[in-house]
Amino acid sequence: MRIFLCLIIVFLSACTGVPKGITPVSDFELAPYLGKWYEIARLDHSFERGLSNVTAQYSLREDNAVVVKNRGYEDSKQRWKDATGKAVFKGASDIGHLKVSFFGPFFGSYVVFELDKENYQYAYVTSYNKDSLWFLSREKEVSEEQYRQFLQTVQSLGFEVDDIIRVTHDR
Numbered sequence: 001m002r003i004f005l006c007l008i009i010v011f012l013s014a015c016t017g018v019p020k021g022i023t024p025v026s027d028f029e030l031a032p033y034l035g036k037w038y039e040i041a042r043l044d045h046s047f048e049r050g051l052s053n054v055t056a057q058y059s060l061r062e063d064n065a066v067v068v069k070n071r072g073y074e075d076s077k078q079r080w081k082d083a084t085g086k087a088v089f090k091g092a093s094d095i096g097h098l099k100v101s102f103f104g105p106f107f108g109s110y111v112v113f114e115l116d117k118e119n120y121q122y123a124y125v126t127s128y129n130k131d132s133l134w135f136l137s138r139e140k141e142v143s144e145e146q147y148r149q150f151l152q153t154v155q156s157l158g159f160e161v162d163d164i165i166r167v168t169h170d171r
Helices: 002-014 142-158
Strands: 035-043 049-062 066-074 079-089 098-101 106-115 123-124 133-137 164-166
Touching: 035 142, 066 098, 123 142, 133 142, 142 164
Parallel strands: none
Antiparallel strands: 035 049, 035 133, 035 164, 049 066, 066 079, 079 098, 098 106, 106 123, 123 133
């Protein structure tokens, strides 16, 4: 039984780690990061499969945790799909590494590894492994140059760029 509990603890802590070769941004400031972000591109995963018009809204709770409200349009069912969770810093509050939960006590990594620190207009985010990836922007669309830069950066870090989905924002 103890071995089983130890394995569960190791597994859960691994889900809040950082992928090899990725470094969370330093000098991170939460206040300018709060607000609405548009998902420009992502790697496919089950909880966002088939969604377009995806946004993330971050706001501060009284206990200094972050409310995470994700929203996307489920094209096949012609309806909006929402998920609300909470995020807290994994360590120091000036490092872009948080842990987020949408399912009770289970947390996953939220690692900001690229950020427009001057204006907080775009961010590249991953999780505990390189199977998750998001390109977020304050605007619904980015220039082709910005998109190419994103692809070059994440490819150089070992992400599967052939599997990236570009998200439409038409609603």
